[in-house]
Amino acid sequence: MWIYQKTLQHPVNLKNGDLQMAKFLITQFGGPNGELAAAIRYLSQRYTMPTGKSRALLTDIGTEELAHVEMIATMVYQLTYDATPEQLRAAGLGSNYAQNGFGIFPSDASNK
Numbered sequence: 311m312w313i314y315q316k317t318l319q320h321p322v323n324l325k326n327g328d329l330q331m332a333k334f335l336i337t338q339f340g341g342p343n344g345e346l347a348a349a350i351r352y353l354s355q356r357y358t359m360p361t362g363k364s365r366a367l368l369t370d371i372g373t374e375e376l377a378h379v380e381m382i383a384t385m386v387y388q389l390t391y392d393a394t395p396e397q398l399r400a401a402g403l404g405s406n407y408a409q410n411g412f413g414i415f416p417s418d419a420s421n422k
Contacts, residue, residue, distance in 0.1 A: 319377040324388040329401035332389035336406065339382040340416020349375035383414045 338344050352372030359365040390398070390412070398407045406417060 322384045328389050332386050335386050341418040345378040346416050
C-alpha cells in the first residue's frame, strides 16, 4: 500500500536550539489546525467519498500530511535537544514537559 523509506521527505538538520520556535512548531504539529489534525481529517473524510478516485486522493493527501508530522516532530526534537526543564518552563513549555518529559506530544502549545 505504502512504501516507507525511513528518511524524511525533506532533510532536517537544525544546528541550534530555539525553544520559542519549538513552541510554535508544537502547535503546528498537534494544535487544532496542525498537521496531525489535517492528516486525521483527510484520512477520515475519505470514507464518505462517492468514488474510488476521490477516496484515493484523500488517502494520498492524508499520508502526505503524516510526512509533514514527521518533519515537524524532528524539528521540535532538534530545537529542544539540550534544553533543561527550567529552560522549557521559562519558554512556556513547562506543562508540556511535566506531562510528557522530553517526548514530543501533539498539543496546542500557544495556550501554555
